[in-house]
Amino acid sequence: MKIHHIVRRLGWGVADQSVSSVGNVLVSLVCAHALGAHAFGAFSLAFVTYAVVLNASRGLSTDPFVVRYSGCAHPVWRRVVASATGTALVVGIVAGLGSVAVGLLLSAGFGSTSLGVAFITLGVGLPGLMLQDSWRFAFFAAGRGQLALVLDLVWTVPAIAGLVGAVLTGRAGIASCMLIFGATATLSALCGVLLARVRPMISQVPAWVRDHRHLGGRYLLENLAVGFSRQLRIIAVGAAAGLAAAGSLRGAEILMGPFLVVLMGIAQVAVPEASQVLAAAPHRLGRFCLLLGGVQAFVAALWGAAMIIVLPLGLGRLLLDDVWHGAYPLVLPSTLGVMLGCLSSGATSGVRALGAAPRSLVAQLTASSLYVVGGGVGAFIGGAEGSAWGWAAAAALGTLVWWAQLRRAASEHTAAIPTDPSNRPLAAV
Numbered sequence: 001m002k003i004h005h006i007v008r009r010l011g012w013g014v015a016d017q018s019v020s021s022v023g024n025v026l027v028s029l030v031c032a033h034a035l036g037a038h039a040f041g042a043f044s045l046a047f048v049t050y051a052v053v054l055n056a057s058r059g060l061s062t063d064p065f066v067v068r069y070s071g072c073a074h075p076v077w078r079r080v081v082a083s084a085t086g087t088a089l090v091v092g093i094v095a096g097l098g099s100v101a102v103g104l105l106l107s108a109g110f111g112s113t114s115l116g117v118a119f120i121t122l123g124v125g126l127p128g129l130m131l132q133d134s135w136r137f138a139f140f141a142a143g144r145g146q147l148a149l150v151l152d153l154v155w156t157v158p159a160i161a162g163l164v165g166a167v168l169t170g171r172a173g174i175a176s177c178m179l180i181f182g183a184t185a186t187l188s189a190l191c192g193v194l195l196a197r198v199r200p201m202i203s204q205v206p207a208w209v210r211d212h213r214h215l216g217g218r219y220l221l222e223n224l225a226v227g228f229s230r231q232l233r234i235i236a237v238g239a240a241a242g243l244a245a246a247g248s249l250r251g252a253e254i255l256m257g258p259f260l261v262v263l264m265g266i267a268q269v270a271v272p273e274a275s276q277v278l279a280a281a282p283h284r285l286g287r288f289c290l291l292l293g294g295v296q297a298f299v300a301a302l303w304g305a306a307m308i309i310v311l312p313l314g315l316g317r318l319l320l321d322d323v324w325h326g327a328y329p330l331v332l333p334s335t336l337g338v339m340l341g342c343l344s345s346g347a348t349s350g351v352r353a354l355g356a357a358p359r360s361l362v363a364q365l366t367a368s369s370l371y372v373v374g375g376g377v378g379a380f381i382g383g384a385e386g387s388a389w390g391w392a393a394a395a396a397l398g399t400l401v402w403w404a405q406l407r408r409a410a411s412e413h414t415a416a417i418p419t420d421p422s423n424r425p426l427a428a429v
Contacts, residue, residue, distance in 0.1 A: 019149060023156030027181060030163045034172035039114050043174055046099075046118040050129060052224070053095040057130045059220030061087035062137035063271075064212040067355050070141040070272035071279065077142050078198050083208035085134045085192075086200040092130030099123030114174055121175050125182015131200060132185045135192030141272045147195050155188035218357040222364040229368040233375035233387065240376075241383035249384045252330035255307055255316075256338055270345065274353035285350055286410060293346020297339040304335025326384060333388035340395035347402035356409035363405040367398030 065084040069077060100123035107116030132155060136148040162180040166172040193199060209216060237249050270292060277288045308331055316324045344367065351360045371394045378390020 019152040019156055023152065023159060027159060027163060027177075030160070030167065030172075030177075034163070034167045034177065039174045042115040042118040043177060045115065046122040046178060049099065049119070050122060050126070053091065053126060053130065054133060055223035055226065056095070056220055057088045057091040057133065058137070059223040060091060060209065060216045061085070062134050062141075063219040063223070063352070064215040066137055066141045066271045067215060067275065067352050068212070070275035071143065074142075077138075078196075081138045081196065082198050082201040083204040085131060085138060085198070086202045087205045087208050088130045088134035089127055089200045090202055090205050092127035095130075096123040096126035099126060117175050118178055121178035122182070125178065125185060128182055128186025128189045131189035132192065135189060135196065138192075138196065143272070147192075150195070151188045151192050154191045155184050158187065159184040215355065215357045218361040222361055225365055225368040229371045232372045233379075233391070236372075236376035237379040237384055237387050240379040240387075249327075249330065249387060252327045252334045252384075252388065255311070255327060255331060256303070256334055270349035271352045274349040278353050282413070285353065286406070289346040289350035289406065291346075292349060293343040296342035296345065300335060300339045300342050304331060304338070307331050307335070329385050330388040333385070333392045337388070337392040337395045340392065340399045344395070344399045344402045347399070347406040350406045351402070351409050354406075354409045354413050356405070356412070359405040359409045363398075363402045366401050367394075370394035370397050370401075 061084045065080065069080050072080075099119045103116040103119030103121075103123060105116075106119060107113055132151060135151055139145060139147040139151075159180060162184060163172065163177060166176050166180065274285065274288060274292075278285050311324075311328060311331070316328055348360070348363075351363065371391060374390035374392075374394030374397075375387045376390070378386035378388070378393075380386075382389070
């Protein structure tokens, strides 16, 4: 497989994730300025709920899809993408109905009008939000990352324009903000249907879930574990050292944000690329994963070093104001944690490409538990800085767990490959 082809596809992933992440940040900033503290708090809770549903949708639909069908023939892709996107749409519909029900309960039963409106309007947009995300991964699995970028531009540009227009006209309430967020995503999802020339097939969802239950169920648990472990760490820091410490932790994450965009961009195309390496030259999978994780870790080190050197010159206070003093001591342990996370992500790509869902689940649950324990214990010992160092230590252990699972999964894959008459494997990882 030619290196420049891989680099080009990874580049599309980084570009797409950059647009997606910048769009989410801008949406949050516009809403923060327009809604005020109370309403923005309701918006934030709804946004966190959206992220949880998104992880669930990926676990059931697109994660199994990219493992099983990355680089497959186009007729096969058209057939299975209808099932995968249909599954994402059903997750959005079910979660949307649940969100509307919760919103009505909050409004009528508990008198929380703003929060209730946030959940009701989120529920309206969830089907489109889930379908839009599924098309992104479907195009990456087909090696057409440029189309995923088009979809995110179709979503982000109208969303920002709509929110700014609502602010300028004085109509930027929580309902309008959430509806614009969901409606523009739905527009992008419909654009995905046109670009793919495939309709999501809800009727095929039961068969899809049944045929991929050993992958989808485990990936669902993995994705939820990742989301909840991050929330528990923030809660632990807030409980142990106060909200200011939690704010410092968030400040350090913001400082690492530009690199994390690159990391997430590579991550969303890493599994399809690893799957293609496995199909073309299975003996190169381990080296590909090590190279992928190593290059990311090296870039993370460069970014962290730049932050440590440049931020004290005045940029840090300009970016974070009063949060700067608490966030700067966290840059070094946060950089180490991100570097180790990069190495883990290389192994994660390999384990998922091998379709070793049980090993992937064990590794993710173990790593997430270490993350919560390390970050939580560190918080009670040393506040935000202790949590950052505890997370770095947990990341080191998690990296060892992921690479051990990759090695075992690769051995099992090799053992399952047919042998030639000389009793040697035809291919080996």
